[in-house]
Amino acid sequence: MALVPVSRETAALFDRYVALLEKWQKIKNLVGPATLAEVWTRHIADSAQLDALAPKAETWVDLGSGAGFPGLVIAIMRREDPDFHMELVESNGRKCAFLREVSREFGLNVTVRDGRIEDVLAGWTAPVDVVSARALAPLSALLGLSSELLKTGAIGLFPKGQDVEHELTEASKYWRINALTVASKTDPKARIVRVEALAPNPSPPRS
């Protein structure tokens, strides 16, 4: 966690979170087994670095949360802010059970939406400050999934690997994107795309 320093209390909760993840992993296989050896850098710090990119966000929606990256990590960091609320959208029932268990045990202000992103967001009307997704889909598809939230003022935070420029070029065929990319603190080849505004490209390529 030297890459993304947190308070001693938050570090202690991360310890408990990792212990629960390791316990559940044995029977529920929540994350890629090879990634567990590097859980602190690969999952916890990699998720925690998003906090500083939206420090005033109060309502945050994390798509395809898996075992809680980045959504549950952010909810742990913001647990003392009474106005903060995290929505985790995940279609895998085992992962939802884990997300609910950690949220309940830590008393977090989290709602777990057990369902497909497309269905959960279809009827969404509440204002959202941030929409995030890590390791879910190419940027173009992420923008499609989250476009209604982004068009109504949410910012998007999408951690990406070394193909980020290609993904931005592809996505800009379909979208006018106002975005900046931020260097990752955990991986020198990775970047985080921060989408600040989105509109459809008026002349998308013909399919």
Ligand SMILES: C[S@@+](CC[C@H](N)C(=O)[O-])C[C@H]1O[C@@H](n2cnc3c(N)ncnc32)[C@H](O)[C@@H]1O
């Ligand atoms: C590769 S995992 C990434 C999990 C987590 N974001 C991370 O970075 O570790 C993708 C997750 O998205 C979920 N997922 C994929 N498509 C989905 C959909 N259409 N609706 C809801 N969840 C979805 C999967 O069940 C899986 O847990």
